[in-house]
Amino acid sequence: WMFIRWISQMLSLLDKPEGGALLGILTDLAQTYPQALYYPFKISSETLVLTVPKIVANLERILIRPYPLLDQFTQHLEIMTHPEHRFKDHMDALKNLIKASPRDDQAIIAMFKEISADVFTEKRPLFGDYNVGFAKKHSLEWYSACGQEGQKLIKMDLKKFQDFIVGMMNKHKMASGTMKMKLKEFSLWLTEFEMANHPSSQYIELPGQYTGLSKPIPDDHIKISSFDPDVLVMGSLRKPKRLKIRGNDEKDYPFLVKGGEDLRLDQRVQQLFSVMNEALATDQACCKRKLWVRTYPVLPMTSRVGIIAWLTNTKPNKE
Numbered sequence: 280w281m282f283i284r285w286i287s288q289m290l291s292l293l294d295k296p297e298g299g300a301l302l303g304i305l306t307d308l309a310q311t312y313p314q315a316l317y318y319p320f321k322i323s324s325e326t327l328v329l330t331v332p333k334i335v336a337n338l339e340r341i342l343i344r345p346y347p348l349l350d351q352f353t354q355h356l357e358i359m360t361h362p363e364h365r366f367k368d369h370m371d372a373l374k375n376l377i378k379a380s381p382r383d384d385q386a387i388i389a390m391f392k393e394i395s396a397d398v399f400t401e402k403r404p405l406f407g408d409y410n411v412g413f414a415k416k417h418s419l420e421w422y423s424a425c426g427q428e429g430q431k432l433i434k435m436d437l438k439k440f441q442d443f444i445v446g447m448m449n450k451h452k453m454a455s456g457t458m459k460m461k462l463k464e465f466s467l468w469l470t471e472f473e474m475a476n477h478p479s480s481q482y483i484e485l486p487g488q489y490t491g492l493s494k495p496i497p498d499d500h501i502k503i504s505s506f507d508p509d510v511l512v513m514g515s516l517r518k519p520k521r522l523k524i525r526g527n528d529e530k531d532y533p534f535l536v537k538g539g540e541d542l543r544l545d546q547r548v549q550q551l552f553s554v555m556n557e558a559l560a561t562d563q564a565c566c567k568r569k570l571w572v573r574t575y576p577v578l579p580m581t582s583r584v585g586i587i588a589w590l591t592n593t594k595p596n597k598e
Contacts, residue, residue: 282308283315284491284550287543290323294330302334309341312497315489317342317349318580322543325582348481352503355466357584358406359510360538361518362398362413363453368539368583369394370444377440384433391429395421405471409464413451420447457514462506462522474504474527485526486534487576487588501526521589533589542585546577 282289282304289301309316320342328335343350358365373394376387396403399418401411424443425432435443463470474482485501507523519537526532552572559565559572579585 280308280312280494281491283312283489283495284553286316287319287323287546290319290327293323293327293334298331298334305338306341309338312489312495313342313346314349314484314497315495317346318353318486318578321353322541322579322581346481348477348483351468352483353580353584355405355468356536356580356586357538358397358410359465359469359520359522359536360584361453362410363448363451364517364539366394366398367448369398374437374440374444377435378437382433387433388429391425391432405467407463407465407467409460417447417451453518455514458512460510460512460520462508462510465510465520469506469522470508472503472505474502485524485532486578486586501528501530501532503527504529507531522586534586535589536584536586538584540585541582542577542579542587545585545587546579549574549577 286305286308289305292298292301293305305316309320316338320338324335324339369390373387373390376383376390399414399421400406401414401418403410403414406414432440461470483503484497485503488500489495503524504527505525507525509523511521513519513521513535517537517539519535521533522536524532524534552574556571556574559570565571575590576588577585578587
């Protein structure tokens with residue numbers, strides 16, 4: 280368990296010469312504390328699958344397949360990001376494929392299918408009313424311009440592609456300012472989730488309980504019971520959302536869901552602050568002056584979404 284706080288760093292070395300020495304440790308952690316390793320592995324496997332596919336497959340067998348609820352949880356956190364933002368992020372990635380020389384038509388078609396499934400599928404299960412509304416409003420234009428199978432997209436030049444994207448984005452303006460919305464606007468799965476409706480072996484632990492500072496006792500960890508039906512949409516550019524998680528201890532735990540961002544760097548900064556606090560705690564002069572850095576849990580879930588523990592009684596710098 281002493282290695283838990285360094286899981287992300289160990290995963291990043293799996294395809295390096297040191298990986299062989301670390302694989303046994305990571306496998307033991309996956310078997311003993313699967314939910315400690317699940318999210319870091321989920322995000323690292325996006326690149327590791329290209330370099331060490333056999334290792335990824337073995338860890339997936341331990342971590343991913345036995346825990347479908349965790350996979351659904353992360354998928355529906357991703358679609359809490361406004362579809363306008365998910366569409367723009369996809370377009371940035373697609374633009375790089377369009378302007379590449381030589382072009383990889385297969386990669387463009389694969390990206391087209393991914394975008395269509397994520398943003399323009401009206402009948403995606405438990406998708407949320409706002410997501411469905413966006414798909415209904417814009418799917419006809421998307422498929423008309425790109426073709427039902429993306430065949431028109433691979434013939435577009437860069438200028439035509441950019442004009443098409445700008446035109447689509449200008450037709451849909453998001454409301455500004457901080458506001459309250461219903462969780463069902465983004466995800467019916469999160470709205471309807473009740474721990475009591477699932478087998479006792481299937482549960483989601485409240486994220487952030489594996490600190491690596493003491494030996495974990497998973498049976499004593501707080502489990503997610505349900506989610507508050509209201510979310511607070513922040514007025515900043517990426518529209519992050521405060522989501523209240525209801526624990527099986529009958530307490531609410533608010534988190535900020537940030538989409539379209541890879542929070543691994545933010546997590547590393549908090550880890551650095553934690554190490555600094557340990558150093559400060561060993562210095563007598565620092566202890567007398569009560570010097571320490573306030574830290575908070577930052578939890579990357581995938582390369583596209585993560586959650587941050589909500590800090591009460593705080594204000595943004597602009598205020």
